[in-house]
Amino acid sequence: MADSEGTRRTRRGSGGVTLHDVAKLAGVAPITASRALNSPAQVSAEVRQKVGEAVARTGYVPNLLAGGLASRRSRLVAAVVPTISGPVFLETVQALTESLAERGYQLMLGQAGYTGSREDALLEAIIGRRPDGIVLTGILHSIEGRKRLLAAGIPVVETWDLTPTPIDMLVGFSHVEVGRSVAEYLHRKGRRQLGAVCGDDERAKRRSWAFQATAATLGLPEVPIVAVPAPTTLRLGREGLATLLETQPAVDAVFCSSDLLALGVMTEARARGIRVPEQLAVVGFGDLDFAADLDPALTTVHIKAGAIGRQAAQFIIDRAEGRAVPQRVVDIGYSIIERTSA
Amino acid sequence: MADSEGTRRTRRGSGGVTLHDVAKLAGVAPITASRALNSPAQVSAEVRQKVGEAVARTGYVPNLLAGGLASRRSRLVAAVVPTISGPVFLETVQALTESLAERGYQLMLGQAGYTGSREDALLEAIIGRRPDGIVLTGILHSIEGRKRLLAAGIPVVETWDLTPTPIDMLVGFSHVEVGRSVAEYLHRKGRRQLGAVCGDDERAKRRSWAFQATAATLGLPEVPIVAVPAPTTLRLGREGLATLLETQPAVDAVFCSSDLLALGVMTEARARGIRVPEQLAVVGFGDLDFAADLDPALTTVHIKAGAIGRQAAQFIIDRAEGRAVPQRVVDIGYSIIERTSA
DNA sequence: GTGAAAGCGCTAACAC
DNA sequence: GTGTTAGCGCTTTCAC
Numbered sequence: 155m156a157d158s159e160g161t162r163r164t165r166r167g168s169g170g171v172t173l174h175d176v177a178k179l180a181g182v183a184p185i186t187a188s189r190a191l192n193s194p195a196q197v198s199a200e201v202r203q204k205v206g207e208a209v210a211r212t213g214y215v216p217n218l219l220a221g222g223l224a225s226r227r228s229r230l231v232a233a234v235v236p237t238i239s240g241p242v243f244l245e246t247v248q249a250l251t252e253s254l255a256e257r258g259y260q261l262m263l264g265q266a267g268y269t270g271s272r273e274d275a276l277l278e279a280i281i282g283r284r285p286d287g288i289v290l291t292g293i294l295h296s297i298e299g300r301k302r303l304l305a306a307g308i309p310v311v312e313t314w315d316l317t318p319t320p321i322d323m324l325v326g327f328s329h330v331e332v333g334r335s336v337a338e339y340l341h342r343k344g345r346r347q348l349g350a351v352c353g354d355d356e357r358a359k360r361r362s363w364a365f366q367a368t369a370a371t372l373g374l375p376e377v378p379i380v381a382v383p384a385p386t387t388l389r390l391g392r393e394g395l396a397t398l399l400e401t402q403p404a405v406d407a408v409f410c411s412s413d414l415l416a417l418g419v420m421t422e423a424r425a426r427g428i429r430v431p432e433q434l435a436v437v438g439f440g441d442l443d444f445a446a447d448l449d450p451a452l453t454t455v456h457i458k459a460g461a462i463g464r465q466a467a468q469f470i471i472d473r474a475e476g477r478a479v480p481q482r483v484v485d486i487g488y489s490i491i492e493r494t495s496a
Numbered sequence: 497m498a499d500s501e502g503t504r505r506t507r508r509g510s511g512g513v514t515l516h517d518v519a520k521l522a523g524v525a526p527i528t529a530s531r532a533l534n535s536p537a538q539v540s541a542e543v544r545q546k547v548g549e550a551v552a553r554t555g556y557v558p559n560l561l562a563g564g565l566a567s568r569r570s571r572l573v574a575a576v577v578p579t580i581s582g583p584v585f586l587e588t589v590q591a592l593t594e595s596l597a598e599r600g601y602q603l604m605l606g607q608a609g610y611t612g613s614r615e616d617a618l619l620e621a622i623i624g625r626r627p628d629g630i631v632l633t634g635i636l637h638s639i640e641g642r643k644r645l646l647a648a649g650i651p652v653v654e655t656w657d658l659t660p661t662p663i664d665m666l667v668g669f670s671h672v673e674v675g676r677s678v679a680e681y682l683h684r685k686g687r688r689q690l691g692a693v694c695g696d697d698e699r700a701k702r703r704s705w706a707f708q709a710t711a712a713t714l715g716l717p718e719v720p721i722v723a724v725p726a727p728t729t730l731r732l733g734r735e736g737l738a739t740l741l742e743t744q745p746a747v748d749a750v751f752c753s754s755d756l757l758a759l760g761v762m763t764e765a766r767a768r769g770i771r772v773p774e775q776l777a778v779v780g781f782g783d784l785d786f787a788a789d790l791d792p793a794l795t796t797v798h799i800k801a802g803a804i805g806r807q808a809a810q811f812i813i814d815r816a817e818g819r820a821v822p823q824r825v826v827d828i829g830y831s832i833i834e835r836t837s838a
Numbered sequence: 839g840t841g842a843a844a845g846c847g848c849t850a851a852c853a854c
Numbered sequence: 855g856t857g858t859t860a861g862c863g864c865t866t867t868c869a870c
Contacts, residue, residue: 174847213647220565220862223848223863224850261605279602302555558864
């Protein structure tokens with residue numbers, strides 16, 4: 155035991171207030187003060203009172219690093235997104251952050267990039283913090299990475315997809331079904347020459363392929379798909395339509411892999427004097443907040459992005475607090491929001 | 497010292513690989529293994545080699561919680577934004593995350609809300625992690641909060657503004673100058689009846705007031721300002737223009753507090769048959785990536801949002817690594833990007 | 839260049 | 855209900 159004075163070598167503390175100080179002021183043992191703060195039901199009302207006062211007087215803020223080390227519960231949750239500027243995942247990240255904060259957890263944000271280049275370094279940084287869970291939005295590229303997460307014993311929630319082989323927990327929807335539904339929708343509306351503008355993203359591609367395949371099944375002509383790099387932008391939408399029209403001038407409906415692309419397609423169409431929806435139907439994906447208020451209003455695929463984030467938070471908190479997670483896969487579904495653009 | 501077998505009561509470790517295991521495998525003391533990993537220059541090549549092999553063989557990932565506790569350097573940086581879905585700060589957060597990750601720091605994200613309601617709880621959660629720095633984007637509302645940060649001794653970078661009384665470090669620009677410049681710009685272009693649509697956000701309001709005041713100085717008629725709630729959306733822009741036209745039907749130029757509002761104003765104008773820019777000039781703020789590709793292309797105020805994030809990261813890393821920060825305030829400036837909408 | 843000891847601030851495990 | 859003790863996994867301090 156280190157005595158507080160006269161010792162030769164002792165590491166100087168932060169100088170900050172510690173639980174020790176609070177306990178001393180309250181006249182109890184440190185562990186009792188700890189209990190008063192973390193599980194108040196376990197201590198007497200008198201102790202609660204005295205500790206509360208001591209905290210207020212000292213301005214004590216618990217050191218969660220120390221607490222996490224001792225309890226092996228960091229109350230940190232990591233989220234990995236391709237890039238935060240893709241507006242699609244924003245709502246999910248927002249809901250996740252809020253849901254976690256409400257329960258005393260904090261979000262750590264990591265950007266993996268669309269290419270998977272930085273992924274290993276990112277995983278290492280994340281695992282090093284011993285988070286109570288990891289939320290993956292967008293794909294984790296390497297098999298190696300998946301193994302490491304599993305090996306580290308960290309609960310993992312994959313989102314925005316429905317893979318047949320989830321690492322652990324999953325909340326998403328079927329991209330194949332989305333593509334199919336949109337093709338069927340446009341077919342029902344009498345469109346015959348379909349096309350797609352699609353970001354270079356694995357899930358977006360799956361939607362487009364299903365869209366293409368379904369069109370074939372319905373007896374429609376071959377569907378050209380214009381690929382554009384991710385992340386998608388309005389400009390890429392404009393360029394995408396231009397390219398599409400070169401390939402297939404008779405196109406009368408375009409499925410875009412994001413609302414931003416769709417806005418670009420509509421912008422380009424207007425610039426060329428092509429009327430939407432009369433001559434060209436446009437369908438987006440994401441139902442971003444501007445979609446409803448465009449002119450014409452954008453028909454698009456709505457995903458409950460916030461619900462994905464909340465469910466992911468729930469999964470991780472349940473696991474962290476030792477509750478059984480009965481159902482490890484949640485299909486959140488999707489819906490086509492019919493507006494004027496298609 | 498706890499022996500590994502036969503002890504009565506000993507807390508079970510995580511079961512994970514620790515530095516201790518690596519050191520044993522490499523045949524050195526733990527501290528030597530630590531040095532091999534963290535300051536390789538201090539150990540012999542032979543030790544580096546052996547430790548490296550041991551790490552590879554065991555799949556060791558350092559526990560940064562433990563490291564942070566011992567070294568009082570968490571390598572965590574907290575960022576506080578009003579809400580992540582406001583696209584304005586996104587690029588800053590993205591650049592910040594990247595710059596930090598490159599240097600081995602991780603970002604913790606907190607959402608304060610535009611109202612300041614959750615702010616205290618958020619600060620407590622942040623301080624509890626003992627981050628190496630805090631980046632504030634958007635205002636920190638309470639004086640109380642500022643004091644707590646200072647008291648905790650955590651380096652603070654305020655961004656997106658140039659306050660006369662920074663808490664600590666600052667990287668931003670003058671909102672007053674932006675408002676003035678835009679008014680002067682529109683005046684030069686021959687616009688005479690100016691108006692503004694402005695989100696309910698302190699900085700946005702300062703821009704609008706300066707815009708209004710400058711117009712008065714230039715001898716222009718009273719400038720109506722339509723206030724809309726934050727965060728701003730396309731819809732609010734449409735509604736904003738509608739309201740503005742009721743107030744002042746002769747308006748020939750609108751300054752919007754965000755590009756999204758500007759897009760809404762342009763959309764509403766088109767829906768009403770008002771030609772942009774002939775009858776109505778529209779100026780946005782933010783220069784989001786879609787601005788250049790709208791039709792007409794949006795004239796807007798460009799802010800080097802990424803540079804703000806990078807500078808903030810630099811500030812904090814310098815401070816964390818004990819380097820002097822010669823200049824604690826950086827004015828990143830702004831520029832009006834002239835396109836067709838005004 | 840390497841190591842032994844101590845301890846960062848907290849909580850789990852075990853008494854009483 | 856409260857206290858004692860022993861660590862969580864790492865790095866600092868000091869010594870060689």
